Amino acid sequence: MIRDQYTFINPVELYNDIEPSAQHQQEPGLDAELSPRADLGEKTYRGTGRLTGRKALITGADSGIGAAIAIAYAREGADVALSYLPEEQADADRIATLVRDAGRTAVLLPGDIRDHTFAEKLVEDAARGLGGLDILVNNAGKQVWNDDLEALTVEQFESTFTTNVFAMFWISKAALKHLVPGATIINTTSVQAYKPAGILVDYASTKATINAFTKALAEQLAPKGIRVNAVAPGPIWTPLQVTDGQPQEKIESFGAETALGRMGQPAELAPAYVFLASAESSYVVGETINVNGGMPTP
Numbered sequence: 001m002i003r004d005q006y007t008f009i010n011p012v013e014l015y016n017d018i019e020p021s022a023q024h025q026q027e028p029g030l031d032a033e034l035s036p037r038a039d040l041g042e043k044t045y046r047g048t049g050r051l052t053g054r055k056a057l058i059t060g061a062d063s064g065i066g067a068a069i070a071i072a073y074a075r076e077g078a079d080v081a082l083s084y085l086p087e088e089q090a091d092a093d094r095i096a097t098l099v100r101d102a103g104r105t106a107v108l109l110p111g112d113i114r115d116h117t118f119a120e121k122l123v124e125d126a127a128r129g130l131g132g133l134d135i136l137v138n139n140a141g142k143q144v145w146n147d148d149l150e151a152l153t154v155e156q157f158e159s160t161f162t163t164n165v166f167a168m169f170w171i172s173k174a175a176l177k178h179l180v181p182g183a184t185i186i187n188t189t190s191v192q193a194y195k196p197a198g199i200l201v202d203y204a205s206t207k208a209t210i211n212a213f214t215k216a217l218a219e220q221l222a223p224k225g226i227r228v229n230a231v232a233p234g235p236i237w238t239p240l241q242v243t244d245g246q247p248q249e250k251i252e253s254f255g256a257e258t259a260l261g262r263m264g265q266p267a268e269l270a271p272a273y274v275f276l277a278s279a280e281s282s283y284v285v286g287e288t289i290n291v292n293g294g295m296p297t298p
């Protein structure tokens with residue numbers, strides 16, 4: 001291993017070899033077709049037993065941030081159920097192999113979480129496959145840019161809200177019967193919740209909703225010993241960004257607005273999700289960890 005996440009390194013220069021230019025894929029896109037490839041921590045994430053014996057369901061676990069979380073969780077000793085869309089089987093198979101290489105169980109659960117019935121079945125299948133459930137990461141998301149409200153279709157608005165908000169609600173609700181004291185729910189929100197872009201009216205609105213949902217549910221579940229928190233990524237190199245997440249002419253300067261002056265990689269998100277899942281964060285409730293390269297948020 002050349003380096004791991006503990007190696008002393010200049011964060012400005014880290015990843016200066018990953019400089020993508022404009023490219024496009026159909027939704028939901030594949031990590032396998034990103035050029036250059038994103039860093040999911042395959043070669044760098046080193047586990048130290050922080051999630052030994054834990055059982056995690058991660059949505060959107062085939063690629064991007066969710067895949068980096070799956071790799072990290074497995075190397076920290078957790079068994080992992082991976083939720084993703086059927087079109088993403090190739091990406092999911094690769095991540096499942098990495099989970100198994102870490103000596104952990106991978107449960108593969110393809111399907112569309114916009115379907116209420118599937119979303120509930122997903123949780124049951126995950127709990128059955130893992131023999132319980134004590135970490136839920138709601139990370140799947142839809143982001144399609146649109147700069148004209150009159151052209152923003154009701155179908156897109158609904159689909160963005162169903163994927164990002166309703167599915168999180170259905171999956172969290174179904175998970176409750178399995179979650180024991182000590183269990184954690186972690187939601188993926190975004191810097192867009194605080195700094196909404198004019199081209200992401202629907203998406204940014206879902207992320208602000210996720211923030212409020214996280215804090216309200218955290219207050220409700222804390223007395224039961226279940227902690228709910230969120231992670232708010234900034235600009236991260238993932239398939240979301242090349243499947244109309246933003247106009248392609250913006251890819252080359254993606255992340256330039258951050259204090260570090262670069263986009264982030266999915267591998268840089270995983271440690272925040274490990275911390276919030278582990279009992280290390282036992283007194284952290286209703287919090288949002290911003291991992292955004294330096295974009296001050298309220």
Ligand code: NAD
Nearest residue numbers: 060063064065084112113139140141190233235236238240
């Ligand atoms: P990604 O494309 O790798 O992951 C998103 C995943 O969502 C897909 O892999 C897919 O499996 C899943 N998904 C989408 N629609 C689904 C559906 N209907 N049914 C089942 N699964 C579905 O991109 P990512 O950037 O890693 O996104 C992960 C999360 O991070 C999202 O919630 C996104 O909003 C959030 N986020 C990303 C960025 C960024 O810059 N990439 C910034 C802030 C927040």
Ligand code: MG
Nearest residue numbers: 029062063088
């Ligand atoms: Mg994907």
